[in-house]
Amino acid sequence: MALRHVNAVVVGAGAGGGVVAKELSEAGLSVVILERGGWVSFEEHGQDELINQRTTVLGDAYGPDDRSPRVAETGPGRFEVVLPHEGGYNNNAACVGSGTVSYGAMAWRYMEKDFRMRSTYGAPEGSTLEDWPISYDDLEPCYEKAEQQVGVSGDMSANPFAAPRRRPYPMPAFPYNTEGRILEAAAKRIGLHPFPIPMLRNSVPYGGRNACVHNRYCCGFACPNNAKNGTHNTMTPRALATGNCELRTHSIAKEVVVDDKGLARGVRYFDATDAEQYQTADLVVVSGGAIETARLLLNSKSRLFPNGAGNRYDWVGRNLQGHAYCGADGLFEERTFDDVGPGATIAVSDFNHGNPGLHGGAALCNEFIRPPYGFSGMRPPGQPSWGKAHKDFQRMFYKRSVSVRGPVQEMPVFDARATIDPAVRDHWGIPVVRLSGSRHPHDVEIGRVIAAKAEAWLKEAGAVATWTNVPGLGLSGGQHQAGTCRMGSDPKTSVANRFGQVHDIDNLFLSDASLHVTNGGFNPVLTIMALGFWVGGHISSRWKDGRLT
Amino acid sequence: MNDPLPAPGDGPAISRRAALKLGLVGVLGAAVGAGSTAVIARLGRAARPRYRFFTDAEANLLIDICEQIIPRDDVPGATDTGAINYIDRQLCGRLSRHQETYRRGLESFRQTCLQARGAPFGELAPAAKIEALRSLELGEAPRALWGDPSAPEFFNLVLSHTMQSFYGSPRHGGNRDYASYRMLGLDYPQVVGQNRYKKA
Structure with a gap:
């Protein structure tokens, strides 16, 4: 039996899809969300150190499972099937809310220059660095909506580098923990401008939900008392509450059907019983995350687009980027551990831009509380990693260590990409994604400089021993995956226009980090949510008399 | 160091003799009994x-x-x-x-x-x-x-x-x-x- 036709089908209930579905539902469109995962809860895996979204040695707590393999380049020209919990897969999550259920919840706005990277710095050789077709000013009202409607605690008054904002955050900033206090004083002594990290977490009760209780573990885990704000507990419930939206979980999108006139007709997918279904719609929004969105478009072949929807000029899946994390670790004589979770409280934005000779930079933040297993791998160079020395080090320094980390804004590389593997298929028979390529060497250069800044900060804070962590050239994606369907004004060098509308397919839209031209020197999620409001708002404004005008 | 290393445990391990003194014989006895049953059961399936x-x-x-x-x-x-x-x-x-x-x-x-x-x-x-x-x-x-x-x-x-x-x-x-x-x-x-x- 054919499914009832709807106005819009949204693929993916993550940071982008949750917001778009809510915007369209509230604008009166009938909406179906297809989400490949299900609703998840804290109870299933609790605070298991080995099964969460950050440490996955025994699996991903919030999906996907082994039915969704990928193929990764594990050496030059060597490809291997990888499972979601294995390195090289570049997983985010598969559940209602996706990564927003278990993220660390840093709520960054990108800076003005982050939207104008090419005109600010010029593209380094070997990079497709480009400006966004929209500016920070265009997106500012959408950032505000994300902060107000999803819920952010913060205070940017001490950060002179922050882009201008019209409204303050809806909740006060979280106070510094012990690490934050140690680092704040040191930062000021060396002329930096520390400020509290903005968080998609309730510092006070908000949106009908609790205030944060400061659990030790947060990043990588669902919140046990619903104080962390994702789309699963804000946007999706609001969409469902309109009565216009239906959420279908465990629904695996196979292809977007594009007709001979170049219009999207709907989405073929497999339902929870593995039966194939066809949901027709007036318009389609793909929000699968940068890697799965690219895969879906590439798997959506039609007469007009034999190489995949929106892929006329071979840009779908290109420019895959994440963040090249760098930083430094320090050991202290004094106790730095106070068990006030999740632990990351303080940041500086002094090194996002203006680093001599570098194309950008990164914010620096103190790290979330390290679980003991993670800490077992945190050692200065040359320090034994096992035996009596290992135990002594754990006892001596687990509660006397501070880490500072920064997400280096990566230089997009055309050949860092997601393609379709010619042979491997998933449980549903859908061709899987193949990841290949590597980072730009400049990312490593930036990482080295920013790591040295982090080390200097720790030294000033009184660390008795410090060492740096510099990223390598390995392909980047993971939870910060972005860039595979960049927006732009020229259809020959981009996939979607400034409103996320796929070039030449007027009723096919994208709303996730695949649109990011560049990925900022910050965690990307608030920008993904803002783009959801931007794309959703655009569609709503064009929706008149029951059709897209 | 400003404070001592954490104690190796929440408290000293209770030895069997100490437990006896505390009158936990019944509890330990029950545990031993259960263990013995398991051992006996295993003897019957030596190849396992x-x-x-x-x-x-x-x-x-x-x-x-x-x-x-x-x-x-x-x-x-x-x-x-x-x-x-x-x-x-x-x-x-x-x-x-x-x-x-x-x-x-x-x-x-x-x-x-x-x-x-x-x-x-x-x-x-x-x-x-x-x-x-x-x-x-x-x-x-x-x-x-x-x-x-x-x-x-x-x-x-x-x-x-x-x-x-x-x-x-x-x-x-x-x-x-x-x-x-x-x-x-x-x-x-x-x-x-x-x-x-x-x-x-």
Whole structure:
């Protein structure tokens, strides 16, 4: 039996899809969300150190499972099937809310220059660095909506580098923990401008939900008392509450059907019983995350687009980027551990831009509380990693260590990409994604400089021993995956226009980090949510008399 | 240091004699009784293997290796906390793709000890055991005995799995009695959903 036709089908209930579905539902469109995962809860895996979204040695707590393999380049020209919990897969999550259920919840706005990277710095050789077709000013009202409607605690008054904002955050900033206090004083002594990290977490009760209780573990885990704000507990419930939206979980999108006139007709997918279904719609929004969105478009072949929807000029899946994390670790004589979770409280934005000779930079933040297993791998160079020395080090320094980390804004590389593997298929028979390529060497250069800044900060804070962590050239994606369907004004060098509308397919839209031209020197999620409001708002404004005008 | 290292545990271990003094005889007696039943039941099925994946000989060698990685001192080590149980169980579960690495690696290591040290690993002096593992880690083991896995690959795999067993949740088979958390002075499991931590 054919499914009832709807106005819009949204693929993916993550940071982008949750917001778009809510915007369209509230604008009166009938909406179906297809989400490949299900609703998840804290109870299933609790605070298991080995099964969460950050440490996955025994699996991903919030999906996907082994039915969704990928193929990764594990050496030059060597490809291997990888499972979601294995390195090289570049997983985010598969559940209602996706990564927003278990993220660390840093709520960054990108800076003005982050939207104008090419005109600010010029593209380094070997990079497709480009400006966004929209500016920070265009997106500012959408950032505000994300902060107000999803819920952010913060205070940017001490950060002179922050882009201008019209409204303050809806909740006060979280106070510094012990690490934050140690680092704040040191930062000021060396002329930096520390400020509290903005968080998609309730510092006070908000949106009908609790205030944060400061659990030790947060990043990588669902919140046990619903104080962390994702789309699963804000946007999706609001969409469902309109009565216009239906959420279908465990629904695996196979292809977007594009007709001979170049219009999207709907989405073929497999339902929870593995039966194939066809949901027709007036318009389609793909929000699968940068890697799965690219895969879906590439798997959506039609007469007009034999190489995949929106892929006329071979840009779908290109420019895959994440963040090249760098930083430094320090050991202290004094106790730095106070068990006030999740632990990351303080940041500086002094090194996002203006680093001599570098194309950008990164914010620096103190790290979330390290679980003991993670800490077992945190050692200065040359320090034994096992035996009596290992135990002594754990006892001596687990509660006397501070880490500072920064997400280096990566230089997009055309050949860092997601393609379709010619042979491997998933449980549903859908061709899987193949990841290949590597980072730009400049990312490593930036990482080295920013790591040295982090080390200097720790030294000033009184660390008795410090060492740096510099990223390598390995392909980047993971939870910060972005860039595979960049927006732009020229259809020959981009996939979607400034409103996320796929070039030449007027009723096919994208709303996730695949649109990011560049990925900022910050965690990307608030920008993904803002783009959801931007794309959703655009569609709503064009929706008149029951059709897209 | 501004404050002392965390106490090795929440309190001293209760010896059987102390328990007797405290009048816990009945409780311990019941436990012993239950254990005896299990032992008797096992006697009837003598052929039942001790491990899911490993042979007894492999397991004994691996237990000895893990104990060097996290040795017992004033708090429990890898053996006490069930490292072999964790690895054996996970090799038949999530970590099954490493089965052959263990099988081949343990055999390579067995031969390495005989060839390079003239004795089985278990008969080496404590310092020599550490040296033997150190040469694996550094890739100094006889190359003819190591191909896939290489000596460092094998060592690092055992190292990471031993750490996982010691610091992971006891529900996976290791970290018996939350020994690692006691060692670090961390309460576990955490009581979640309560404002019991003083806010920063």
